[in-house]
Amino acid sequence: MISLTVTALVFGVIFLAELPDKTALASLMLGTRYRASYVFAGVAAAFAVHVALAIAAGSLLTLLPQRLLQAIVGVAFLVGAALLLFKKDDDDEEIKAPADQSFWKVSGAGFMLILVAEFGDLTQIMTANLAARYDDPLSVGVGAVLGLWAVAGLGIVGGRTLLRYVPLALITKVAALVMLVLAGFSLYEAAAG
Numbered sequence: 001m002i003s004l005t006v007t008a009l010v011f012g013v014i015f016l017a018e019l020p021d022k023t024a025l026a027s028l029m030l031g032t033r034y035r036a037s038y039v040f041a042g043v044a045a046a047f048a049v050h051v052a053l054a055i056a057a058g059s060l061l062t063l064l065p066q067r068l069l070q071a072i073v074g075v076a077f078l079v080g081a082a083l084l085l086f087k088k089d090d091d092d093e094e095i096k097a098p099a100d101q102s103f104w105k106v107s108g109a110g111f112m113l114i115l116v117a118e119f120g121d122l123t124q125i126m127t128a129n130l131a132a133r134y135d136d137p138l139s140v141g142v143g144a145v146l147g148l149w150a151v152a153g154l155g156i157v158g159g160r161t162l163l164r165y166v167p168l169a170l171i172t173k174v175a176a177l178v179m180l181v182l183a184g185f186s187l188y189e190a191a192a193g
Contacts, residue, residue: 013126058131
């Protein structure tokens with residue numbers, strides 16, 4: 001059974017953390033050059049693969065003693081918040097796109113771009129941490145996939161418009177604050193347990 005609370009929390013955390021990420025910008029760039037549905041198909045498939053890998057890693061973490069697990073998760077969230085707050089912009093990355101506009105070429109380019117760019121990325125690590133924290137792989141997986149797909153969709157369809165109204169710096173700070181709160185809860189549970 002899926003927990004709507006866990007799914008919604010994971011969705012919010014992953015959504016906020018992914019918004020300022022380079023893959024959201026890559027989705028935006030591909031979406032301006034190619035048919036949006038083709039780009040989204042490839043990007044969505046790559047994110048599903050990443051979430052499955054993160055859930056598997058998070059499930060392995062649950063084999064650790066509970067206090068140690070909470071301490072690891074808390075520290076990982078602190079690191080994630082620090083990475084968001086102190087990261088440098090990657091605006092100079094060039095996106096290689098296919099010369100041909102067929103579904104397989106465009107979606108394949110989106111899939112490969114995200115598969116490579118997101119491997120070991122902050123949101124993948126956060127998804128593993130959330131899977132370990134809540135021990136509910138299905139709810140975490142659904143929330144993470146939907147969060148990543150929502151950012152990709154926004155990036156592909158309306159990223160430029162969103163950034164006109166909401167500064168990227170504000171989005172980054174809100175995501176870091178959410179991670180600090182989650183870190184505090186995890187570290188408190190580790191110390192109190």
